[in-house]
Amino acid sequence: MRDKKIRTVHIDTSLQIERCKAKKNAQIVEDRLKDFPFKSTSSYAKLEFKRAWLQRLSYLYSASQTIRRTDELIGYIDDKLGSHPMHQRQLKTCLQAIVSFLSRINEALSPEAQLIRLRNHLRTAILGAYAWWDFSITHEYDGTGCVRAAEHPKQLGGNRMDASIPLCKAHSIGCTIREFFEKNKNYFREIKLAIENLGDTASKELKETKRLLDEADNNPEILCDSRNCLKLGDSLIAVDGLSMDCFAANNDREWQLLSKVLGKKLLNPVRDAKVDV
Numbered sequence: 001m002r003d004k005k006i007r008t009v010h011i012d013t014s015l016q017i018e019r020c021k022a023k024k025n026a027q028i029v030e031d032r033l034k035d036f037p038f039k040s041t042s043s044y045a046k047l048e049f050k051r052a053w054l055q056r057l058s059y060l061y062s063a064s065q066t067i068r069r070t071d072e073l074i075g076y077i078d079d080k081l082g083s084h085p086m087h088q089r090q091l092k093t094c095l096q097a098i099v100s101f102l103s104r105i106n107e108a109l110s111p112e113a114q115l116i117r118l119r120n121h122l123r124t125a126i127l128g129a130y131a132w133w134d135f136s137i138t139h140e141y142d143g144t145g146c147v148r149a150a151e152h153p154k155q156l157g158g159n160r161m162d163a164s165i166p167l168c169k170a171h172s173i174g175c176t177i178r179e180f181f182e183k184n185k186n187y188f189r190e191i192k193l194a195i196e197n198l199g200d201t202a203s204k205e206l207k208e209t210k211r212l213l214d215e216a217d218n219n220p221e222i223l224c225d226s227r228n229c230l231k232l233g234d235s236l237i238a239v240d241g242l243s244m245d246c247f248a249a250n251n252d253r254e255w256q257l258l259s260k261v262l263g264k265k266l267l268n269p270v271r272d273a274k275v276d277v
Contacts, residue, residue, distance in 0.1 A: 008038040009267065010241030011137065012234065012249035013048035016041060018270060019136060020053060020125070021096055022103040025270075032269035033248065042240035043142040046133060047149035048233050050163055054129055054153055056093045058161040061122040065159050069111035070118060074098065101125070126153050126161050141240040143184075145176030148226070168226040177229055177236075178220045184239045187262065188213055191235055194261045203253045209235055238262060 011033070018029045033039060063076050074095070081091035101121040105114060125132075130152050134140070153163040168175070181188060195202050195210040202210070208231050216223050216232075223229045229236065238247060238258040246265040249255040259266035 007036060008040065008243075008245045009033065009036040009248050010141075010238075010244035010246070010264075011039060011041045011045070012237055012247065012251065012255065013041075013045040013052065014250040015248050015269070016045060016049050016133070016136070017053050018250055020100065020132075022100045024103075025096075025100075028273045029269045032267060032272075038139070038244075039137045040139045040141060040241055040244055041137050042144070042237040043140055043146050043149045044144050044229075044233060044236045044240065046130075046140070047146050047165070048230075048237075049129075049133070050149065050153070051165055051230075052093065053097075054126055054163040055165075056090060057097055057122050057126050057129075058153070058163045059090075060094055060097055061119065061126065061159075061161050064115060064119050064122065068115065070098075070102070070114040071111055073115065073118070097122075123155070123161070126163060127155060129153060143176070143180040143240040144229075144236055145174075145180070147174040165226075168224060168229075170221050170224040173221075173224045175224065177223045180236075180239075181216055181220045181223055184242075185217070187239050187242070188235065189217070190261050191258065192217075194257055198257070205231075205234075205254055206257065209254075234258060238264075 015029055019026050060073070060077070063080075064073055067073050067076055077091060077094050081088075081094065098118070101118050102114065104121065105117055109117065148165050148168065151165075153161060156162050192210050192213040195206045198206065212222075212228055212231055213235075223232070234249075234251065234254040235258065238255070239262070241247065242262060244264070246267060247255060247259050248267040248269070250268055250270040252266075252268060252271060255266055255268075
């Protein structure tokens with residue numbers, strides 16, 4: 001490791017998802033993280049993982065029940081998601097998930113047998129996701145007390161998986177995000193100021209972060225609405241890991257700013273691997 005003093009790392013959702021992809025992708029991240037004896041993440045990152053990864057796996061599992069061959073599954077999701085620009089991210093993630101699971105099948109199988117194996121992989125990955133999450137880290141910070149992150153995915157009747165995330169409203173508060181925001185208000189204000197200093201060069205996501213931080217400064221209860229807190233995800237995860245030596249993420253547009261503001265070194269193994277090629 002380049003810096004022997006850095007021994008702890010706080011991992012964002014983006015890298016946790018990379019660790020679940022095909023072995024070639026996952027190994028790049030694992031090789032970098034192995035230098036750290038203590039790895040942390042945030043319960044809010046688990047919520048994002050559920051939304052961005054497990055819900056895609058659940059979609060694939062449901063779709064796999066309607067077709068007979070693996071190649072038909074790829075065509076099915078392309079027809080459903082490929083025609084709409086707003087669904088391109090979901091389509092990409094679904095395809096990455098298919099590649100991840102097919103890469104684990106070492107023997108030659110018929111397309112029909114591949115599909116059966118794929119279904120089993122998907123089912124195991126969804127139901128075992130939280131156990132893997134706990135095994136993949138040393139500690140999970142829970143500053144926001146996110147109740148939705150604590151809800152495990154489960155299997156329903158009729159070969160259906162449930163990784164749903166019910167909406168939270170400010171009139172029915174079960175988390176501690178208000179208290180978390182108030183306790184760390186100075187850090188959030190520094191993040192907001194840094195975004196303001198970027199002006200028009202700030203990304204769309206960062207501009208939305210600034211807008212919500214402005215509103216939350218006057219009324220932190222708005223963060224108890226899940227439509228708002230999800231737009232502050234990176235900031236919430238970063239502030240939750242303040243006690244760690246450095247951050248690790250595959251989302252430079254937001255995390256370079258967060259790392260600079262909070263005084264952390266940023267690791268991006270995915271970006272570094274592309275530069276080294």
